[in-house]
Amino acid sequence: MNKLVIALAVLLGASAAVATLAAASRNDLVQRGRYVVMIGGCNDCHTPGFALAAGKVPESQWLTGDELGWSGAWGTTYAPNLRLRFATMDLAAFKGYAHAFTARPPMPYWAVNAMSDADLEALYAFVQSLGPAGKEAPAALPPGVAPPGPVVQFPAPPPALAAH
Ligand code: HEC
Known part of the structure; x- marks a missing residue:
């Protein structure tokens, strides 16, 4: 092997390693977001049947919104489809929105407002x-x-x- 080939091989190896690292940290972020959703209880209302099935609902259906209404002095609200909602926002828009939005009962919007930027980034990535x-x-x-x-x-x- 001449020096050029060796240098190229080293460079390619390094960029493959960087790509692997990026994928690994991306996966960590997604897994952390899954954890935030789980302990945040978001599925309980935003995933059909989740609470009644003791959480045994396939991830493919998570956060797709629900037709179960919540009625009270505010009228009737429905937990929206967050998969469609979040797809309309880039990360910066999402973080600004998540820190500030309010909603009608029983949405615990203060819990989302209080999330750190790191938790919001993870939630968004998931x-x-x-x-x-x-x-x-x-x-x-x-x-x-x-x-x-x-x-x-x-x-x-x-x-x-x-x-x-
Ligand atoms: C007790 C039920 C309940 C739980 C738990 C809950 N939500 Fe909600 N969420 C709702 C309902 C109902 C609405 C609709 C409120 C309205 O129409 O004003 C809503 C609205 C929202 C919205 C506003 C969507 C929009 O269109 O602007 C966001 C964002 C949201 N929820 C995120 C979350 C996240 C993230 C979690 C977990 C940390 C969570 N919710 C947990 C019931 C819930």
Whole structure:
């Protein structure tokens, strides 16, 4: 082997190693995002049947939204399809959005607002790795409109809370 060939071989070996490292760290990020989704309980509402199946729902269906409504003083809300929602945003837009958005009950948006940038990057990487799937969840209904499908009905808030 002449020196040029050796140099090329070394360079190619190095770039293959860098590519392997990048893939490994990408995979770490995706796995961390999976963990954030799991301990964040996001599947409980955003994945059809997840809570009732004790979490035994294939990952291919995770976060595809649900037709189960949540009814209360706010009307009726449906957990949206996050696979479709996140696909519309790049990482920077997603992080800005995730730190600031609010939503109606029972979405614990404060939990997402409080996530670190690192956790949000991981969450985003995981949802992107799943890819867009499923259809849009039903649109929310205003108070007083009867929902067509099954709902979880919340009682009216107790007077002490309602006064706030
Ligand atoms: C108790 C049920 C519940 C849990 C748990 C939950 N969500 Fe939600 N989420 C909802 C509902 C219902 C809505 C729709 C609220 C509305 O229409 O205002 C929603 C809305 C959202 C939205 C707004 C989507 C949009 O179109 O702008 C995001 C983002 C979101 N959830 C992310 C998450 C993440 C991430 C987790 C886990 C950390 C999570 N949710 C956990 C029920 C839940």
